[in-house]
Amino acid sequence: MENDGLSLKEMLTVSDESNSLHFLDQRVIVFDLASLALLRKELIDTLGFHGACAILTRFGYAHGWCTAKMLSQEFPDLVKQSHGGALLHRLFGEVNTIELKMSNGNDDEPLYECILKDSYEAEQHRLLYGKADEPACWTLMGYASGYESFKFGREVYFIEDKCVAKGDPYCRIRGNFKEKWGDKIKPYLEFYAMSSADIMLRDVSEKLRETERKLKQRQRQLGLLSRLNEDHHGMFVRSTEMQKVIDMAKRVAQVDSSVLITGESGVGKERISRYIHEASCRSLAPFITINCAALTETLLESELFGHAKGAFTDANRDRPGLFEEANGGTLFLDEVGELSPATQAKLLRVLQEKEVRRVGENRARHVNVRLLSATNRDLLQEVKNGNFREDLYYRLKVIEVKVPPLRHRSEDILPLANFFLRMYCEQMQRKINGFSTKVASMLLHYAWPGNVRELQNMVERAVVLCPNNQIDAEDLPPELLLPFGDNMSGNHLKSLAQVEREYVANVVTAVGGDKRLAAAKLGIGFSTLYKKLQQHQAARETA
Known part of the structure; x- marks a missing residue:
């Protein structure tokens, strides 16, 4: 066949500005x-031969149609010729039409x-x-x-009756107008039908969701094999309170009830909310967050519910709110x-009616959203003070999850500190082995x-300032260098037995669980350490 002197070099261009490759005007x-x-292989293993054939046939059809359309603008004479599509197949390295x-x-x-030779598909299969x-x-x-259908402006379909993948000496495809094929084309038309592709895509989506759930479950199981692995989506749980x-x-992840997560600032309320989302059936849908304290009332209302074009100054287009963005999630x-108070009233309506109205618009839009909220305030006291709606409070607090402060779960301190240490060492390309025994003790006894x-901020600071391969007391902020100070007041006081128990556990953790090395660091015999660990375990069980 003639090739009209065309080559890929004439059709391909590289953009120096974006380093992108273009075939004619198409990237x-x-x-x-x-x-x-x-x-x-993945398509066949997931969908079977029939399903994979439908997906790849439709992909090829779209590719052929789009290629013919592009060529018709730059090389219309080539498209009109009988061998145009075959020439492009050869130029692309896909197959030779002999x-x-x-x-x-x-x-x-x-x-x-x-008659086709060197088909990449037949060889791969x-x-x-x-x-x-x-x-x-x-x-x-x-x-x-696809190519010939665009070229003729009517439906043209090809059927392959010989194939190297079957053991034939060559591949052969025959093409004809749809009506000329008669009943012979009917079994092949389903591969071009969008409805069949939609059904398969829904099946694939469900299979992918199930695979994703199994993968996450497997990852959590593997995390339990190491004490310092990421146990629960970025949270390290050693303390009874946090467990x-x-x-x-x-448990609450399995239902769609509203959850109010309470606790002091910085305890990890958003982490808990993410865990609930990722453990739920909505895990593959959006998880959207917003800090209600970071925006003015007007902006917050627009962010939550969206706005219509012209609703206010600079509202130059319709914009969906976060409730719509989170739909399904x-x-x-x-x-x-x-x-x-005004935003509280509108939020209550959304929860009751399960629909939103954009600012400046009367149309109601149905939303299917699981709502999680968090606060460090005593909302019940805010209700009594008249600052928070009582009906909204009970709507948000169908279930309350209270996250304890870090000082009440000291068993989690060192695992968290080690996690942050590894994270920042990787980010900053530092080689720091860990914390000194003194620093570990200070971390445990700080409020x-x-x-x-x-x-987290303390560990980041220490990684930046540490001159050696181990973080020492000099790398810590001033408030941690004070051995007692403000931490000696109120509920922060600990008994001597508790201090000893935590310190011994800290040393054992710091040396990677090597009890003989821990005994040497503590200056006691191995048998003494063993007895103390047994006593500490008994004390925890009876507590």
Whole structure:
């Protein structure tokens, strides 16, 4: 066949500004054959041969149609010629057409009969699955159908009756107008039907969701094998108090009831909300967060409910709110106690009616959103003071999850500190092995008024300032260097037995669980340490 002197070099351009590749005016990307083979295998393993054939045939059809459309603008004469599509197949490295016959399509002869050699699809399929029972050049068949359908302005479909994947010496495809095929084309039309693709895509989506759930479950199981692994979506749970919180969060994740998460600033309320979302059936849908204290009343209302064009100055277009963005998923309202009375009333209506109205619009839009909220205020006291609506309070607090402050769960301090240490060492490319015994003790006995957030910031500061491969007391902020100070007041006082128990546990953790090394660091015998650990365990069990 003639090639009209065309080459890929004439059709491909590289943008120096964006480093992007273009075929004529259309941006393109390059795939290697190994990746395409993997894609074929994954489609077949997931959907079966029938489903994979439908997806790849439709993909090829779209590719052929779009290619013909682009060429018609730059090389209209090439599109009109009988061998245009075959030439592009060869230029793209997909297949060589060694023989092409064409008729007028009005007689008994097919419109096209093409003998193909070196089909990448046939080679891949034979390599992956051995000898096939049916032809396997699905994408190439679809490409030819799409290309010629655009060219003629009417439906043209190709059927492959010989294929190297079946053991034939060559691949052969024949094309004809739809009506000329008669009943013979009917079994193939479903591969081009969008409805069948929609059904398969829904099935695939469900399978992907199930796979995602199994993967997350497996990751959590693997996390339990190491004490310092990420146990619960970024949270390290060693304390009994925090384990109770996680257990409750796991239970409430299975229902759609509104949850109010309470606790001091920095304890990890948003982490808990994410855990509830990711453990729920909405885990693959959006998780949207907003800090109610960070915006003015007007802006917050627009963010939550959206606005119509012209609703206020600078509202130059319709904009959906976060309730619409989170549709099907979860919306997390942080610092919900900061809502104004007017916004409280509108939020209550959304919860009751399950619909929103954009600012400046009367139309109601149905939303399906799981609402989680958090506050560090005593909302019941705010209700008594007249600052928070009582009906909204009970709507938000169908279930309350109380997150304890870090000072009440000292067992979580060192695992969290080690996690932050590894995270910042990786980000800053530092090599720091851990905390000195002295620092570990200081971390355990500090009150942490800023909770987990303060601990995280402290570790980041220490990683920045540490000159050695171990964080020492000199790398800590001044408030931690005071051995007692403000931490000696009120509920922060600890008994001597509790201090010893926590310190011994800290040393054992700091040396990676090596009890003989821990005994040497403590200056006591191994048998003494063993007895103390037994006593401490007994004390915890009877507490």
